[in-house]
Amino acid sequence: MINLAGRATKVFIETGGDEYIAPPLSATYADLASGKDVDYLEGSFYHVRAAVVGGRTVLVTANGSPQEAEGPPAGSLSLWDPVTHRQLGMMRAEGVPDYDYGDVGLAMGKLDGKPVALVGGGDNALRLWDLSSRKLLAAVEPEGHRAQIRRLALTMWNGRPTVATQSADGVVMLWDLATRRRIETGNPPADIAPGGLAYDGTARPYEEGDDVQLRSVATGATVGAVIPVNRRFSLPRMRFTEIDGRRVALHISRNIRIWDLASGRWLGTIPKVNSIEGDVAIAEFRCTTAILAVSNKTLNVWDLRTGHRLTRRLPHPSRILDVEYATLGDLPIAVTATDDGNVRVWNLLNGSQIGTPQPLGGRLAELTIAYANGHTLAIRAGRERLWLWDLSKTP
Secondary structure, X not given: OEEEOOEEEEEEEOOOOOOOOOOOEEEEEEEOOOOOEEEEEEEEEEEEEEEEEOOEEEEEEEEOEOOOOOOOEOOOEEEEOOOOOOEEEEEOOOOOOXXXXXXXXXXXXXXXXXXXXXXXXXXXXXXXEEOOOOEEEEEEOOOOOOOOEEEEEEEEEOOEEEEEEEEOOOOEEEXXXXXXXXXXXXXXXXXXXXXXXXXOOOEEEEEEOOEEEEEEOOOOOEEEEEEOOOOOOOHHHEEEEEEOOEEEEEEEOOOEEEXXXXXXXXXXXXXXXXXXXXXXXXXXXXXXXXXXXXXOOEEEEEEOOOOOEOOOOEEOOOOEEEEEEEEEOOEEEEEEEEOOOEEEEEEOOOOOEEEEEEEOOOOOOEEEEEEEOOEEEEEEEOOOOEEEEEHHHOO
């Protein structure tokens, strides 16, 4: 908000409302009394704020001009005269690369009575600027991912329970589940990175025509027989487990088809499962191997030995996005995440819900279960961070 020719004026980045237009964009001046746009500050800006510097009102912009364009470069801050539109100064740290900064944040405040600006984004650094002297006061790069976390894997690292995370930019990091701090390892070994490990963590499935074959991660040698799935693009619906000590392969869709992993021989089918795209999880309880299969808003629990249900249908108020199997002490549980933004915990012995739904805290990317210091933890991956719940303390 500024005073322009005696009139209260709002200066903002117009992103188009329902027809969202992503910044960087020019800044718009709007007269608050009439509601009309009265001026523009041309440029490529993520944010614009007003500040008082040296006794005068200025505009502060977080800039986003790409390398080949004219104007203040991405990652910089500029001070502007709101009336003449003259740039009064620009602040940019040394060595900041020219590239798309994505979501840039800008916060204004005072430190020891002096106006300051905190800016972050793009290169994953936070920088604090003194607007009076235009000097950099501090800079820090927080630990963690720069892009959305897409995949999780649980492992052990130097004897510690650890979660490996992989973000959309391919970066893999390790986190100590006991301390909840990042483990500094350089580049984690490829064999503990998330993605595609089947059965016991030593083999990965591959499509070979319409069939599926497991291969050793270490040597590339085939593991077991070819599984005659007779369907392309089947890997997302494949699972590998044991039934009565026999290694088996499963394909889950309208039905669950089961093959002996050693011979490739078909063992049987559980019909009318109707989990064409829903998530699935393997469980071990009641002295048998079970599968938790999602069908839209319903979770079904099937005994892989008999093909019968092990508990009642577990209905949800909205579509189930993810399901995981876990234990609370000796109690087998299912943990579900739904698109109404909640996590629910279910007693698999009697089909009852344990406690109240817990909010996800944002859009779900992946949910997994871990155990640390005697506690059962649910871990959610999302936008550049992990959320943890201690299920042992479910209200």
